[in-house]
Amino acid sequence: MANLLLTRRCVRTCPYCFARDHMSTNDLHAEVSWEDLIYVVDFFESSGEKRLSLLGGEPLLHRHFPDMVLYLLQRGFQVTVFTSAAIPQELTDSLRHFLPTDPEIPLDFVCNLNEPTLSPKKENECVEYFLEQFGTKCGPGFNIYRPDFDLTFLFDLVNRYGLKRHLRLGLAAPIPGADNQCLSISSIRPAMKRLLSFSEDFARNRLQIGLDCGFTLCSFTDEELGKLFKISSPLNFGCGPAIDIGPDMMVWSCFPLSRLAPRSLYEFSSLEELLDHFRSQMNDIRAEAGGIHYECDECQQREIKRCEGGCAAHILKAMKDEPFIRLPEINKCLQNL
Ligand code: SF4
Ligand code: SF4
Numbered sequence: 001m002a003n004l005l006l007t008r009r010c011v012r013t014c015p016y017c018f019a020r021d022h023m024s025t026n027d028l029h030a031e032v033s034w035e036d037l038i039y040v041v042d043f044f045e046s047s048g049e050k051r052l053s054l055l056g057g058e059p060l061l062h063r064h065f066p067d068m069v070l071y072l073l074q075r076g077f078q079v080t081v082f083t084s085a086a087i088p089q090e091l092t093d094s095l096r097h098f099l100p101t102d103p104e105i106p107l108d109f110v111c112n113l114n115e116p117t118l119s120p121k122k123e124n125e126c127v128e129y130f131l132e133q134f135g136t137k138c139g140p141g142f143n144i145y146r147p148d149f150d151l152t153f154l155f156d157l158v159n160r161y162g163l164k165r166h167l168r169l170g171l172a173a174p175i176p177g178a179d180n181q182c183l184s185i186s187s188i189r190p191a192m193k194r195l196l197s198f199s200e201d202f203a204r205n206r207l208q209i210g211l212d213c214g215f216t217l218c219s220f221t222d223e224e225l226g227k228l229f230k231i232s233s234p235l236n237f238g239c240g241p242a243i244d245i246g247p248d249m250m251v252w253s254c255f256p257l258s259r260l261a262p263r264s265l266y267e268f269s270s271l272e273e274l275l276d277h278f279r280s281q282m283n284d285i286r287a288e289a290g291g292i293h294y295e296c297d298e299c300q301q302r303e304i305k306r307c308e309g310g311c312a313a314h315i316l317k318a319m320k321d322e323p324f325i326r327l328p329e330i331n332k333c334l335q336n337l
Contacts, residue, residue: 135161256313
């Protein structure tokens with residue numbers, strides 16, 4: 001499933017934000033136009049893909065958000081909206097008026113929640129108001145960007161607002177050449193131990209984990225993998241391409257790699273062609289360095305494709321200080337970072 005950035009505007013300033021390169025308040029191309037939305041829908045439909053994720057910034061801030069969602073639904077698309085849910089209450093009221101909440105309608109929200117103790121009180125109030133209105137259409141999301149995170153608040157919100165019992169768990173990735181907070185390679189292991197310290201809470205609250213990209217198999221012991229298996233939807237130790245389309249129709253593999261030779265959607269004639277291009281870009285990176293550890297080069301789990309070797313953005317970040325020469329296109333981008 002690909003992601004369309006509806007707007008570059010946001011309501012939060014998360015320290016780990018990996019989209020910050022694309023955020024702007026006064027850019028002429030800060031929002032997707034109707035013409036481009038219709039082009040994207042036609043492009044995906046003709047490629048046989050009827051699922052689309054809407055991202056931002058904060059997608060709910062797009063001036064035509066409800067109409068665009070209704071249009072996608074009317075065209076038979078399954079729509080997932082990634083939101084902070086931290087929007088003003090009047091906007092939530094207006095969306096509640098226009099958007100369907102019937103469970104049968106294929107419109108869902110993944111609410112990327114930050115720890116309330118680290119967020120402004122007003123923001124927390126807005127999030128809770130949104131969850132109160134749309135709870136049954138929402139699943140929680142959480143991005144790990146430091147090893148001492150606390151998930152206790154999530155279980156409370158899931159139960160209080162009847163959220164979907166599936167947590168989309170992300171690992172904050174570095175943006176090569178930028179300065180967002182993320183988990184360093186050496187803090188992945190402690191962060192995974194911390195995650196597993198909540199395993200009984202996940203089981204007791206019937207909350208399943210869905211690992212996003214960038215997790216690594218060897219950051220868990222065998223015993224921990226057993227515990228993780230019991231509280232997760234199918235385990236995933238992969239790495240993109242995710243396919244993000246900006247409001248100006250530029251496409252890149254995923255946010256952290258967005259400085260790496262982005263292309264225009266108009267250059268491709270199908271989703272398959274676009275995926276092939278970015279898969280090949282990813283293969284080029286992996287040909288230079290297999291994964292985030294030296295051991296990845298010889299790892300059997302990588303050979304059998306059970307683990308891709310971690311987030312390619314970590315590899316590029318390391319390569320920035322030690323540029324390679326085999327792939328001129330990537331090398332040129334690294335020098336420009
Ligand atoms: S490089 Fe791979 S793991 Fe890292 S954010 Fe992109 S798709 Fe995910
Ligand atoms: S491929 Fe790399 S990250 Fe994955 S399990 Fe093997 S050594 Fe670990």
